[in-house]
Amino acid sequence: MKILTQACLATLLLVGSSSCFLSRADIQQPISPQVVTALEPGVHTAVDVVERLGAPSEVVQLGHRSAYRYEYQRNKTTGMFLFIVGLQGVDQRSDRVWVFFDEQDKLTHVAATFEAENSEFELPFLGEDD
Amino acid sequence: MLLPGCLSGSYNRVDRGAERADTLFADLRVGEASMQQCVEVLGAPLTVRESGSGADLIWGWERNAGFNVTTSIPLGHSASANVAYSKVSRGARGWTLRFDQDWTLQSKREGRLQELLEMSSQPSSLPEGSRTP
Numbered sequence: 001m002k003i004l005t006q007a008c009l010a011t012l013l014l015v016g017s018s019s020c021f022l023s024r025a026d027i028q029q030p031i032s033p034q035v036v037t038a039l040e041p042g043v044h045t046a047v048d049v050v051e052r053l054g055a056p057s058e059v060v061q062l063g064h065r066s067a068y069r070y071e072y073q074r075n076k077t078t079g080m081f082l083f084i085v086g087l088q089g090v091d092q093r094s095d096r097v098w099v100f101f102d103e104q105d106k107l108t109h110v111a112a113t114f115e116a117e118n119s120e121f122e123l124p125f126l127g128e129d130d
Numbered sequence: 131m132l133l134p135g136c137l138s139g140s141y142n143r144v145d146r147g148a149e150r151a152d153t154l155f156a157d158l159r160v161g162e163a164s165m166q167q168c169v170e171v172l173g174a175p176l177t178v179r180e181s182g183s184g185a186d187l188i189w190g191w192e193r194n195a196g197f198n199v200t201t202s203i204p205l206g207h208s209a210s211a212n213v214a215y216s217k218v219s220r221g222a223r224g225w226t227l228r229f230d231q232d233w234t235l236q237s238k239r240e241g242r243l244q245e246l247l248e249m250s251s252q253p254s255s256l257p258e259g260s261r262t263p
Contacts, residue, residue, distance in 0.1 A: 060178050062185045063231070067178045086140035093147065096174040100165075109165055109233070111187075113173030115148050124143030124195060 019081035022121050027073040028057065031095045036112050039099065046105040053097070066105075070097040074116040078123050093119040139199040146222075147176070147191035155225050158235060165233035176224065176243075179250045183231040186250040190224030190243040226250060 035052050049068065050056070056068035072095040079088045095116045100109040154171050168187070169175075175187040196218030203211045222243040228236045239246065 060180065062178070062180050063183055067185070069178070084138045086138070088140070088142045090142075090144040092145065096176075098169075098174050098178060109169060111169035111172075111174040118148065122143075124141050 019079075021077075021079045023075075023077040023079075025075040025077075027075070028071060029054070030072045030116070031070055031097055031114070033112070033114055036097050036110060039107060039110050041107045041109060044107045046101050046107070049099050049107060053099075062100075064103040065101060065108075067098055067100045070099075071095070072116055074119045076119045076121045078121045080123060087123050087125070089122045089124040091119045091122055093117075136203070137199075137201045139197065141195075141197045143193075143195040145193055149191045149193075149223075150189060150225075155238065155240060158227070158238060160235050160237060163235040165229050165235070168227055168235060172225075172227075175227075177247070181228055181250065184229045184233075184236065187227045187229065188224055188243075188246055188250060189227075190222060190246070192223075192243065193221035195219050195221075 031053065039049060039052070046066070046068070053070050057071045058069040060067045060069070073092065074094070075090060075092045077088065077090045079086070081087075093115045095114045096112070098109075098111040099107060100111075102108050150172060158168055158171070165187075172189055176190045177188050179186045179188070196216060198214065198216040200212065200214040203213070205211055223241070224243040224246050226239045226246045226249070228238070230236045239249075
């Protein structure tokens with residue numbers, strides 16, 4: 001009887017969860033941490049940074065100074081349809097680098113975060129609670 | 131098999147970015163902390179905006195979860211009633227650090243990310259002829 005019940009439940013689960021999907025989207029190119037670490041404030045210029053990292057995603061003017069943003073984004077989406085219930089979880093993480101320049105386009109600061117690799121496939125009720 | 135036509139529900143969750151610990155924010159001293167110290171602790175901000183002769187750096191992360199339930203009740207041969215209920219918890223929060231022109235922390239604020247973005251000045255576009263490599 002127990003085996004029959006388990007078989008029925010397994011069949012119901014199999015039929016009911018026949019619509020599952022995983023999706024991954026990468027936006028822009030990955031940023032090399034080694035290249036970012038090698039950037040030296042006071043030494044490198046905006047030209048050096050663009051030669052190494054390419055065209056920025058965004059340029060912000062700060063008076064006579066400026067800041068460039070570089071970003072690589074990874075989105076992972078998990079979905080499941082179970083009979084009458086749809087579940088979907090989206091985890092979006094980025095590698096983001098801001099580089100700041102003075103009036104002479106000399107690099108002054110580098111701010112970097114690398115967390116795109118931490119993006120995970122997770123159903124909504126399984127995600128970590130904050 | 132007709133059940134999905136009468137009743138359906140969904141539960142969605144969106145996570146964007148990693149949350150930073152409150153202690154990191156609390157430890158940053160206004161008037162003392164340099165931008166170098168701040169970005170070493172907090173990493174790259176979500177956005178940067180001009181603020182007077184200095185700049186606002188805004189960090190943010192988002193945890194949104196919500197569910198939706200819809201039911202359809204037949205009322206006759208050609209009529210039916212639909213009832214839907216949805217609830218979304220919005221958890222986009224963040225911090226704004228304002229720096230003066232010497233890149234010293236002038237003020238800090240925490241709150242809902244949308245409000246922080248609205249309070250901060252809009253990004254200025256580069257005028258024509260600006261220096262870009």
